[in-house]
Amino acid sequence: MVATTPFVLAAASIIGLSQATPLEPRAVSYKTYKGDGTVAKGWPNTSDWASFDTIWDVNIPQSAGACKWLGLTPNSDAENTVMKAAIKQAASDSGLDARFILAAVVQESAMCVRVKTSYSATQGYRNPGLLQCFNGDHTCNDVDAGVPQLVPCPDAQIKGMITDGVGLTTSDGLKQTVARSGASDVSKYYKGALLYNSGVMPESGNLGQGRSNPCYSSDIANRLMGWVADSSPCDRSTVGN
Numbered sequence: 001m002v003a004t005t006p007f008v009l010a011a012a013s014i015i016g017l018s019q020a021t022p023l024e025p026r027a028v029s030y031k032t033y034k035g036d037g038t039v040a041k042g043w044p045n046t047s048d049w050a051s052f053d054t055i056w057d058v059n060i061p062q063s064a065g066a067c068k069w070l071g072l073t074p075n076s077d078a079e080n081t082v083m084k085a086a087i088k089q090a091a092s093d094s095g096l097d098a099r100f101i102l103a104a105v106v107q108e109s110a111m112c113v114r115v116k117t118s119y120s121a122t123q124g125y126r127n128p129g130l131l132q133c134f135n136g137d138h139t140c141n142d143v144d145a146g147v148p149q150l151v152p153c154p155d156a157q158i159k160g161m162i163t164d165g166v167g168l169t170t171s172d173g174l175k176q177t178v179a180r181s182g183a184s185d186v187s188k189y190y191k192g193a194l195l196y197n198s199g200v201m202p203e204s205g206n207l208g209q210g211r212s213n214p215c216y217s218s219d220i221a222n223r224l225m226g227w228v229a230d231s232s233p234c235d236r237s238t239v240g241n
């Protein structure tokens with residue numbers, strides 16, 4: 001949520017210098033999406049999104065380097081298997097598209113199961129776990145809460161970090177923010193992403209004017225299209241124009 005995004009993006013921009021080019025089943029270049037998140041305004045429909053497996057396969061090789069850069073032990077294959085199943089289960093239990101949950105995990109934590117809890121600078125909220133959710137209970141690395149970096153990260157924590165962020169075990173997760181968007185077309189996901197990151201919809205309805213990271217919804221849309229990279233080329237100062 002709010003406090004993490006700069007952290008992940010900052011981390012990612014360094015990783016990019018040393019990582020090989022991503023796998024390229026789609027080789028998607030970044031497109032800055034502007035406006036209200038609707039197909040009419042040029043945002044991708046669900047039928048345009050990459051498959052779950054493509055999004056997984058292009059991002060998982062990047063995850064290990066991202067975790068290392070963050071000073072974290074990279075995920076094991078066993079942890080990744082649990083995370084993938086947890087995302088699919090949470091999708092089925094929430095009614096959200098599994099690809100959307102996966103894109104949010106990539107955006108929030110680079111898929112590192114041992115991601116640290118972040119704290120919002122102004123309000124002091126805790127944002128733990130794979131989805132850096134609002135005050136969830138699950139984490140595999142929160143020294144201030146008495147949880148050292150856990151290797152391995154127990155299955156119950158991995159599942160819990162996903163259900164916390166999706167809103168199945170918390171009350172302000174992706175499920176709730178997507179519902180709060182009030183939309184039923186694909187824009188519900190892009191609006192829900194803005195609400196997850198920024199808390200409130202800008203009065204204009206322009207998703208490039210989110211108060212936390214104005215590029216957040218555009219980044220999510222690009223990840224859903226199969227774009228993978230470390231730093232977003234989206235310009236925070238013009239995305240809302």
Ligand SMILES: *[C@@H]1O[C@H](CO)[C@@H](O)[C@H](O)[C@H]1NC(C)=O
Pocket residue numbers: 039040045046047186
């Ligand atoms: C988007 O895709 C959905 C599901 O396939 C479809 O019902 C809807 O008409 C599409 N929207 C637009 C604007 O093309």
